Amino acid sequence: MKTLTGKVALITGGNSGIGLAAARRFAAEGAQVIITGRRRKAIDEAVARIGTGALGIQGDVASIEHHEAVAAHIHATFGALDIYMANAGINTINHSAQVSPEEYDAQFSVNARGVFFGVQKMAPIMRDGGSIIVTGSIAAEKVLDGHAVYAGSKAAIGAFARSWAIELKSRGIRVNVLSPGPVDTQILAKLGIPPEGRDAFEQAVAEEIPLGRLGRPGELADAALFLASDASSFVNGVNLRVDGGMALL
Ligand SMILES: NC(=O)c1ccc[n+]([C@@H]2O[C@H](COP(=O)([O-])OP(=O)(O)OC[C@H]3O[C@@H](n4cnc5c(N)ncnc54)[C@H](OP(=O)(O)O)[C@@H]3O)[C@@H](O)[C@H]2O)c1
Numbered sequence: 001m002k003t004l005t006g007k008v009a010l011i012t013g014g015n016s017g018i019g020l021a022a023a024r025r026f027a028a029e030g031a032q033v034i035i036t037g038r039r040r041k042a043i044d045e046a047v048a049r050i051g052t053g054a055l056g057i058q059g060d061v062a063s064i065e066h067h068e069a070v071a072a073h074i075h076a077t078f079g080a081l082d083i084y085m086a087n088a089g090i091n092t093i094n095h096s097a098q099v100s101p102e103e104y105d106a107q108f109s110v111n112a113r114g115v116f117f118g119v120q121k122m123a124p125i126m127r128d129g130g131s132i133i134v135t136g137s138i139a140a141e142k143v144l145d146g147h148a149v150y151a152g153s154k155a156a157i158g159a160f161a162r163s164w165a166i167e168l169k170s171r172g173i174r175v176n177v178l179s180p181g182p183v184d185t186q187i188l189a190k191l192g193i194p195p196e197g198r199d200a201f202e203q204a205v206a207e208e209i210p211l212g213r214l215g216r217p218g219e220l221a222d223a224a225l226f227l228a229s230d231a232s233s234f235v236n237g238v239n240l241r242v243d244g245g246m247a248l249l
Pocket residue numbers: 012013014015016017018019036037038039040042059060061062087088089090091110135136137138179180181182183184185186187188190
């Protein structure tokens with residue numbers, strides 16, 4: 001039997017990067033996968049790549065109504081949820097002196113508020129013994145240039161996750177943080193690095209990582225599968241860094 005046979009898994013931001021890699025891995029392991037994201041076309045393409053009856057729901061994690069609608073849909077269609085990977089996130093790099101209120105609010109509404117209310121709305125439909133995985137970042141514990149707001153938003157969800165691990169203990173729901181280091185996904189292009197500067201950027205980042213390279217989405221998917229499955233049945237409240245050792249330097 002596959003690792004996630006019979007499990008229902010929801011991944012926010014599952015139409016790209018780490019979320020898509022996790023969705024593909026979970027589906028390959030037998031899970032019924034549901035992904036969300038804002039871009040319809042990217043959702044449809046991702047659903048086709050995931051295969052095995054994956055479902056895509058369009059919406060914005062900053063909206064509480066979106067989470068309520070997703071929870072109602074999953075409850076009506078699949079009965080319950082076993083795995084919730086709150087993964088959607090955005091990042092803008094800017095020195096604190098230049099950060100606008102809009103930029104601050106955008107990152108906190110997706111990275112922190114979106115995760116908080118997502119878990120608040122999904123927890124009631126989760127089966128006892130389920131797994132919640134929150135995608136954090138090593139930026140929450142290692143100072144990275146221009147990342148103050150992003151780091152704050154990711155630190156917030158680390159604090160949420162530790163509280164939830166206690167609040168949900170009577171139901172046996174485990175809550176863990178998966179903290180990537182730099183991973184080769186679209187988020188890097190979204191940082192505004194021009195294509196001609198991409199190699200130099202990658203080289204500079206790789207030098208900050210003991211393993212000497214960026215991570216691959218599939219490597220984060222492997223760690224997410226561990227946290228989602230019974231392989232981590234006694235792992236609760238941890239912050240699992242998957243960063244090639246970057247936090248050590
Ligand atoms: N890649 C890295 O180096 C790295 C490092 C540390 C942490 N992380 C974290 O890993 C997670 C995944 O990032 P990634 O690297 O895979 O980047 P990505 O390829 O840019 O994926 C981000 C995902 O989030 C979704 N998303 C963004 N805003 C959303 C919103 N308001 N509502 C719903 N969905 C939204 C995007 O879909 P739509 O655009 O369609 O909405 C997309 O699916 C994020 O939380 C990120 O902070 C990444």
